[in-house]
Amino acid sequence: MRKRVLPSTEDARKADVDWLDLEPLVEVEITSEDPAHPIEAALLPGVGAGWRAAGPGPQTIRLIFDPPQPLHRILLEFRETTVERTQEYVLRWSADGGQQFREVLRQQWNFSPGGSTRQVEEHGVDLAGVAVLELEIIPDIGGGSARASLEAWRLA
Template sequence: MRKRVISDSQPTGAVPTGEWLNLEDLAEVEISSEDAAHPIESALAPGEGSGWRAAVPGKQTIRLLFSEPQALRRIHLSFVETSAQRTQEYVLRWSADGGQSFREIVRQQWNFSPDGATGQSEDHRVDLAAVKVLELIITPDIGNAAAFASLAKLRVA
C-alpha cells in the first residue's frame, strides 16, 4: 500500500526566484526619500542587501509604476528593526488607472521590540488584474514622527 501524509495548509517557505517579477525590467520606482547608503534597489532586487531606508523621518511612500498592466498573485514584505521599540503601520494599495484611484489591499500595524519581535514578514496572497501602480505607505512609528522608515524586502509575483 502506498501512503502519503497531506496538509491542509500551503507551504510558507521561500518561493523559487524565478516566480518573482523582475521589477527592474517591468517597473519604475518612485520613493519619497532615500538614504544613499540604503537605496531602494537593495529591497527590490533578489540577493543580499541591506534593504531600503528613508533619508528623512516620518511617513514614506514607495510606488511601483508598471510599464504594462500586471496580474499579481503574491506580495511579500519584510521589515527588520533591531534597535528601537516602535509601532509601525503600513498600507499596501493598488491602482488600475495609473494612480487616479486606489484600492486598499491591507493596512497593518506591528510592534517592534529590540528584546522581542525584531522582524515582520508578510506574504499577501492576492488576485489582482491589470495593476498599473502598487503603492506601499509606511508610517514607521505611529507615536513618534521622528522615526525612520525602512524596508528589508519587497517582492511581487
C-alpha cells in the first residue's frame, strides 16, 4: 500500500500564493480599533490575533496603495466564538484615489458559537491599478451590539 499525506487546504493556500507584503505598500485608514487588537494584527502575518473595533456598529478599513497595485486574489478571514449574529461585508476598490468606488462583492455570514465560528473567503479578482481598497464590515445586520473583527486580510 502506498500512502501520501496531503497538505491541509490552509497549508496549500499559504504555499501556492505569494501574498503581498503590505507594510511598505499601504497607508491604512480605519474608523476605530481596540488598542489590544490593532489593524496590523490582521494585515501582517505573525503580528497578533487580528483586528477588532473599539465599539459596536459598522466599521471601515481602507488600504491606500502607493503606488497603485494590480490585485488577483483577496483572502478574508473572520472569527466569532461568543456572539450569534449575521455579519455583512462589502469590498470596494478605486483606481482614482477614492473619488469613485466599484463594488467587488457583498457577502453575509451567520456566526453561531455552537456551530459556525469561522469564515474564510478567498476571492479571485482581476483588478488593475488599485489605488484604494475598502472593506466595510457591518458586524450585526440586526443592529445588535457586536463589534466588528477581522482575523486576516491577505492580498496577491
